[in-house]
Amino acid sequence: MRITKIATIAIICLFLSACVSSLIIGNQLxxxxxxxxxxxxxxxDPNEVKLFETPMIKDRMTKLLGDKYEPTMKLLRTAQTIQQxxxxxxxxxxxxxxxxxxxxxKAGMIWNADTNQxxxxxxxxxxxxxxxxxxxxxxxxITPVLPKELQTAYDKAQAVKETLNEKQKxxxxxxxxxxxxxxxxxxxxxxxxxxxxQQKKEDAKQKVEEKIQNxxxxxxxxxxxxxxxxxxxxxxLKQ
Numbered sequence: 425m426r427i428t429k430i431a432t433i434a435i436i437c438l439f440l441s442a443c444v445s446s447l448i449i450g451n452q453l454x455x456x457x458x459x460x461x462x463x464x465x466x467x468x469d470p471n472e473v474k475l476f477e478t479p480m481i482k483d484r485m486t487k488l489l490g491d492k493y494e495p496t497m498k499l500l501r502t503a504q505t506i507q508q509x510x511x512x513x514x515x516x517x518x519x520x521x522x523x524x525x526x527x528x529x530k531a532g533m534i535w536n537a538d539t540n541q542x543x544x545x546x547x548x549x550x551x552x553x554x555x556x557x558x559x560x561x562x563x564x565x566i567t568p569v570l571p572k573e574l575q576t577a578y579d580k581a582q583a584v585k586e587t588l589n590e591k592q593k594x595x596x597x598x599x600x601x602x603x604x605x606x607x608x609x610x611x612x613x614x615x616x617x618x619x620x621x622q623q624k625k626e627d628a629k630q631k632v633e634e635k636i637q638n639x640x641x642x643x644x645x646x647x648x649x650x651x652x653x654x655x656x657x658x659x660x661l662k663q
Contacts (some may be wrong), residue, residue, distance in 0.1 A: 455540035462513045462535060465506045470515050476500065484542050485533070488555050496546050499531035509535040509571040516573055525610040526550065526588075527581045543568035545578055550588070552581035 461480070465473055475481060476497060486493050503515040514534040521528055532545045543556035556568040571579065 451540055459537050466508045468506050469504050470506050496531050512571045514571050528585050530577050535568055541566055545574045547581045552578050
């Protein structure tokens with residue numbers, strides 16, 4: 425039964441490989457064909473069914489990733505199962521580093537059945553990145569949707585990276601103080617003065633605006649209408 429299913433999938437791959445050149449985001453026909461290809465594969469090992477070697481997958485991946493293709497594929501080939509989460513079909517790497525890392529290298533390939541968009545999440549050496557297909561000439565980019573597993577990994581890597589960047593900046597500032605304490609102190613004082621001056625400017629501007637609003641008389645339209653009517657009546661009496 426399993427062999428028959430794999431054979432059927434292989435036939436679908438051959439049929440769909442001819443459609444690779446016309447695969448574009450938003451193309452409903454191609455989206456249905458892609459869905460027909462991936463849906464039966466859910467639960468299978470992507471390496472066993474040669475998912476990554478299928479032209480309709482490989483061609484889009486190489487175009488999307490460029491020089492990131494090989495390092496991404498090295499991670500993706502550790503994936504064990506093709507998974508589905510709603511409209512998202514995806515594979516996620518199961519790379520286990522020899523040594524404990526703050527952020528483990530991870531890669532995920534995602535295809536969105538709703539938009540026919542393919543995206544790749546890559547975490548390499550602690551740096552998280554997302555690559556996604558876009559419509560050429562479109563005014564707005566299509567934001568890729570990630571399954572929960574990959575979104576969690578990406579958010580964690582992003583948070584760790586920001587923390588490390590802050591620590592690195594603090595170390596650089598400390599080193600600067602050690603190497604040239606006078607200059608570092610001068611810069612700190614200058615920044616504080618600039619901030620204080622800017623705040624005072626904003627406060628003064630706000631006070632002026634408030635004073636103008638309080639001193640400018642409010643025009644009473646009813647009073648203007650009454651004055652105009654009295655003026656007209658006086659002119660009529662003179663006649």
